[in-house]
Amino acid sequence: MGILVSEGTSLFHVPYGPAISDGSWDASFIDLKTNPQLIPVIPPCVGWPETQELLEWLNAAHSPFMTLAADQSFAKGPDPARPVILVSFVTLCFADISHNAKDLLADLTLFLQGQMDRLIQDISTSLGQNLDLEVILEIQPTQFHAHRVQGWSLTVMMIASGQEHHAVRGTWGWGIHTFMDGLKAYAPIEE
Numbered sequence: 001m002g003i004l005v006s007e008g009t010s011l012f013h014v015p016y017g018p019a020i021s022d023g024s025w026d027a028s029f030i031d032l033k034t035n036p037q038l039i040p041v042i043p044p045c046v047g048w049p050e051t052q053e054l055l056e057w058l059n060a061a062h063s064p065f066m067t068l069a070a071d072q073s074f075a076k077g078p079d080p081a082r083p084v085i086l087v088s089f090v091t092l093c094f095a096d097i098s099h100n101a102k103d104l105l106a107d108l109t110l111f112l113q114g115q116m117d118r119l120i121q122d123i124s125t126s127l128g129q130n131l132d133l134e135v136i137l138e139i140q141p142t143q144f145h146a147h148r149v150q151g152w153s154l155t156v157m158m159i160a161s162g163q164e165h166h167a168v169r170g171t172w173g174w175g176i177h178t179f180m181d182g183l184k185a186y187a188p189i190e191e
Contacts, residue, residue: 003113003120008140012091012153014068015145032059033066033095044070050176051088057180058092064187066095068142068153072172074165082132082161086172090179093153097144100151105139108186109154113137115182116175123174132168133175134159 015029032039036059039045045052051072058065072088093100116135124130135158142153156179160172 119178
């Protein structure tokens with residue numbers, strides 16, 4: 001368990017990827033802030049109510065944030081003690097593009113690190129066991145092509161691992177909710 005903070009050097013482009021000719025949304029950017037009705041039907045949300053809830057909150061009219069990308073998937077774990085892992089990520093920025101300066105995203109990242117660490121410790125204490133969850137908070141330079149500006153965005157990656165899919169997904173779910181709670185503490189708003 002742990003929360004790592006890092007700074008990426010690769011430039012993230014928004015929008016990214018060409019629209020796929022078969023109508024799939026897997027590799028193209030969708031502005032969910034202006035099209036929230038699409039959230040339930042995009043691939044990362046189908047069968048994943050936790051991701052849907054996160055994206056709905058982040059992209060809601062009352063939220064100061066918007067998402068740029070998200071996904072999650074199960075994979076084979078690193079060893080027999082942890083044969084199942086669930087890896088997810090969500091990339092977000094401030095909805096007001098002028099607020100995506102490096103110092104503002106760095107402040108958000110450090111705030112989230114403290115909040116999430118405290119919340120994960122509280123959950124671990126109440127469960128009587130450590131959550132097998134790694135969290136990586138990475139800011140990266142971002143080119144917002146539609147606005148012709150360069151700024152920064154934050155990618156939050158979570159890696160939950162364990163013996164069985166159900167338990168791993170439960171651990172990951174705790175991580176998603178600590179992330180949401182951290183964001184709500186950073187930007188308290190009346191919904």
